[in-house]
Amino acid sequence: MPRTTLKNIAQAAGLSTTTVSLVLNDKPHHISKKKCQLVKDLAIKMNYRPNRLAVGLIKKQSKNIGLIVPDISNAFFAEMTKGVEDIVRSNKYNLLLCNSNGRNNLELECINMLADSSVDGLIITMSPESFGAKEQLSLNALKSLGLHAVIVDSFNEINQFSTVSIDNFQAACSAVEYLISLGHKRIACITGPIGPKTTENRLNGYKYSLKKHNISYNENMVFHGDYHYQSGYDAVAVLLANKPTAIFCLNDQMAYGAVKALKKQGLRVPDDISVIGFDNIFFSQMVEVPLSTVSQPIYKLGEKAAQILITELTTKQKTQHLVLEHTLKIRQSTAKINN
Amino acid sequence: MPRTTLKNIAQAAGLSTTTVSLVLNDKPHHISKKKCQLVKDLAIKMNYRPNRLAVGLIKKQSKNIGLIVPDISNAFFAEMTKGVEDIVRSNKYNLLLCNSNGRNNLELECINMLADSSVDGLIITMSPESFGAKEQLSLNALKSLGLHAVIVDSFNEINQFSTVSIDNFQAACSAVEYLISLGHKRIACITGPIGPKTTENRLNGYKYSLKKHNISYNENMVFHGDYHYQSGYDAVAVLLANKPTAIFCLNDQMAYGAVKALKKQGLRVPDDISVIGFDNIFFSQMVEVPLSTVSQPIYKLGEKAAQILITELTTKQKTQHLVLEHTLKIRQSTAKINN
DNA sequence: CTGTTAGCGCGTTCAA
DNA sequence: TTGAACGCGCTAACAG
Numbered sequence: 001m002p003r004t005t006l007k008n009i010a011q012a013a014g015l016s017t018t019t020v021s022l023v024l025n026d027k028p029h030h031i032s033k034k035k036c037q038l039v040k041d042l043a044i045k046m047n048y049r050p051n052r053l054a055v056g057l058i059k060k061q062s063k064n065i066g067l068i069v070p071d072i073s074n075a076f077f078a079e080m081t082k083g084v085e086d087i088v089r090s091n092k093y094n095l096l097l098c099n100s101n102g103r104n105n106l107e108l109e110c111i112n113m114l115a116d117s118s119v120d121g122l123i124i125t126m127s128p129e130s131f132g133a134k135e136q137l138s139l140n141a142l143k144s145l146g147l148h149a150v151i152v153d154s155f156n157e158i159n160q161f162s163t164v165s166i167d168n169f170q171a172a173c174s175a176v177e178y179l180i181s182l183g184h185k186r187i188a189c190i191t192g193p194i195g196p197k198t199t200e201n202r203l204n205g206y207k208y209s210l211k212k213h214n215i216s217y218n219e220n221m222v223f224h225g226d227y228h229y230q231s232g233y234d235a236v237a238v239l240l241a242n243k244p245t246a247i248f249c250l251n252d253q254m255a256y257g258a259v260k261a262l263k264k265q266g267l268r269v270p271d272d273i274s275v276i277g278f279d280n281i282f283f284s285q286m287v288e289v290p291l292s293t294v295s296q297p298i299y300k301l302g303e304k305a306a307q308i309l310i311t312e313l314t315t316k317q318k319t320q321h322l323v324l325e326h327t328l329k330i331r332q333s334t335a336k337i338n339n
Numbered sequence: 340m341p342r343t344t345l346k347n348i349a350q351a352a353g354l355s356t357t358t359v360s361l362v363l364n365d366k367p368h369h370i371s372k373k374k375c376q377l378v379k380d381l382a383i384k385m386n387y388r389p390n391r392l393a394v395g396l397i398k399k400q401s402k403n404i405g406l407i408v409p410d411i412s413n414a415f416f417a418e419m420t421k422g423v424e425d426i427v428r429s430n431k432y433n434l435l436l437c438n439s440n441g442r443n444n445l446e447l448e449c450i451n452m453l454a455d456s457s458v459d460g461l462i463i464t465m466s467p468e469s470f471g472a473k474e475q476l477s478l479n480a481l482k483s484l485g486l487h488a489v490i491v492d493s494f495n496e497i498n499q500f501s502t503v504s505i506d507n508f509q510a511a512c513s514a515v516e517y518l519i520s521l522g523h524k525r526i527a528c529i530t531g532p533i534g535p536k537t538t539e540n541r542l543n544g545y546k547y548s549l550k551k552h553n554i555s556y557n558e559n560m561v562f563h564g565d566y567h568y569q570s571g572y573d574a575v576a577v578l579l580a581n582k583p584t585a586i587f588c589l590n591d592q593m594a595y596g597a598v599k600a601l602k603k604q605g606l607r608v609p610d611d612i613s614v615i616g617f618d619n620i621f622f623s624q625m626v627e628v629p630l631s632t633v634s635q636p637i638y639k640l641g642e643k644a645a646q647i648l649i650t651e652l653t654t655k656q657k658t659q660h661l662v663l664e665h666t667l668k669i670r671q672s673t674a675k676i677n678n
Numbered sequence: 679c680t681g682t683t684a685g686c687g688c689g690t691t692c693a694a
Numbered sequence: 695t696t697g698a699a700c701g702c703g704c705t706a707a708c709a710g
Contacts, residue, residue: 064456066354098424
């Protein structure tokens with residue numbers, strides 16, 4: 001049995017579809033109270049609900065918003081997505097979810113598919129691959145498709161899209177400064193893939209803070225991981241050669257891996273070596289050694305992105321670059337240097 | 340600048356929209372090679388992409404699939420969603436994501452919104468509230484809207500929808516039997532909210548295995564949690580009164596909470612008390628004491644659900660009830676009884 | 679106060 | 695070999 005359409009209820013009421021449409025959409029009209037009531041009753045009785053595709057086609061707005069993330073099964077993106085979803089839904093939009101699997105070409109496909117679905121706008125966290133020329137590819141796609149977009153976890157002053165993120169440079173500084181305040185001088189760093197601004201900024205914060213405290217920067221104290229658990233684990237074997245007393249991991253997942261590897265090497269965290277992470281995903285309070293970390297307001301990042309997008313969509317407001325506050329979350333994986 | 344439409348390219352080619360449509364959709368036709376080529380070239384040059392809303396409206400299939408989960412920020416659902424998304428996308432569908440926040444009324448709203456968006460079908464994990472009469476509410480909504488649906492993590496032989504899940508009863512049995520094989524007799528259980536079949540089946544498995552081994556069932560050894568970390572933590576204070584030597588938690592999150600509380604009480608896991616979980620979410624290998632648990636094929640649950648749905652959509656295949664294999668994942672939170 | 683007409687962008691008869 | 699005409703379900707202009 002097909003859904004009841006405007007026409008169905010128009011027929012049942014003996015009126016035109018226009019009349020019914022006017023009444024049901026609360027448009028200004030001059031239709032008799034009785035007919036109004038008739039239409040409304042009928043709509044309820046026949047369980048009428050407008051077809052969003054048809055409305056979207058004519059109004060040129062689908063009431064759909066797209067979200068592109070590298071990997072929804074990653075705790076960071078899952079929590080961010082929740083923030084997006086809550087705002088989107090409370091504004092009567094639907095959310096189209098896409099995974100780019102961290103690949104720039106898939107990201108481009110997602111952008112196109114979402115455009116094909118006439119999304120009113122989209123929220124995107126660029127894939128790790130999308131930096132430099134490839135980032136431009138994505139940005140240009142968005143631009144040429146005339147899409148409204150908000151970019152999360154990336155800060156690009158010169159582009160025409162709104163952004164939401166924390167100040168990754170300062171956040172990294174605060175983590176490293178904290179380590180230094182604990183007496184650490186031999187501070188290693190496990191990074192994500194080199195290229196994206198987010199990673200660059202964190203790494204620059206690390207370098208800056210070292211320099212500021214007259215600690216010379218040693219390339220061998222930096223391991224380039226990929227933001228996954230395993231790379232944090234693998235990094236330890238390499239970094240230990242340089243006898244660090246602390247390790248700054250550019251995300252929590254890699255910190256978990258590092259802690260695990262350290263334990264396997266017979267080193268105690270934080271007694272023998274300190275580890276600090278970045279993100280403060282939910283599980284960081286529950287891992288073997290509750291993780292000290294730079295806390296990002298992950299859920300809020302998603303919320304704000306959605307709010308900004310919807311605001312841009314409804315009012316004709318210009319783009320903005322929102323920087324959310326980070327905090328340092330001290331738990332038990334860091335301690336004063338001990339020697 | 341608006342997107343190029345069929346009409347645009349028809350004009351540019353000096354042909355009718357019909358001709359263009361025929362060519363671009365590879366429909367049987369008798370159009371000269373040259374014109375064919377012209378159309379195809381133009382389509383590429385003008386970057387033509389069909390409007391999915393328009394196509395959906397006319398074909399009566401939107402190529403959209405809906406997914407309703409209680410909470411996408413929950414690691415279990417995030418991973419399941421990834422499985423769904425991968426299959427959905429590789430079949431050229433789009434995914435509409437909805438959170439029910441665990442509430443039946445929101446679940447109903449989601450179902451309606453998805454129906455309004457003309458989704459071709461949907462995948463749903465019922466909210467914990469949706470059991471008994473409330474479950475029927477959701478089921479009836481799906482039915483009366485004529486929606487194709489696949490239900491994940493729930494098994495209901497009498498309904499008309501396909502289901503995908505593991506055998507929760509057997510899975511619970513295997514966990515408890517394992518504990519018993521380790522010599523445990525005083526086995527406590529931390530459950531989720533009572534009502535949903537999934538929880539009931541696990542609890543019944545627990546009871547059945549106890550009985551099978553002549554261990555009398557003691558109501559005070561069962562704590563009714565809510566599947567969240569905190570309730571696992573809170574349960575311990577209550578359960579300890581009955582001196583259990585092992586605790587069976589109906590999901591991993593609560594197991595983490597239990598382990599944490601146990602530690603706080605000065606008890607060592609597994610030396611003083613064993614803990615076993617359920618789900619095997621990704622983090623269970625990384626928590627303080629790597630968790631022994633019943634492993635569900637979470638990603639596969641999502642994959643299979645999507646595959647079944649798409650199969651039902653394309654071929655007119657009847658519903659099926661797929662039961663996936665679980666396994667027991669023994670890690671370090673369980674040990675032989677020690678007294 | 680209400681209905682007719684037109685069309686959003688597309689696919690599908692049918693006639694030419 | 696091609697195109698005009700129709701309709702998916704709906705809204706918006708303009709009549710009347």
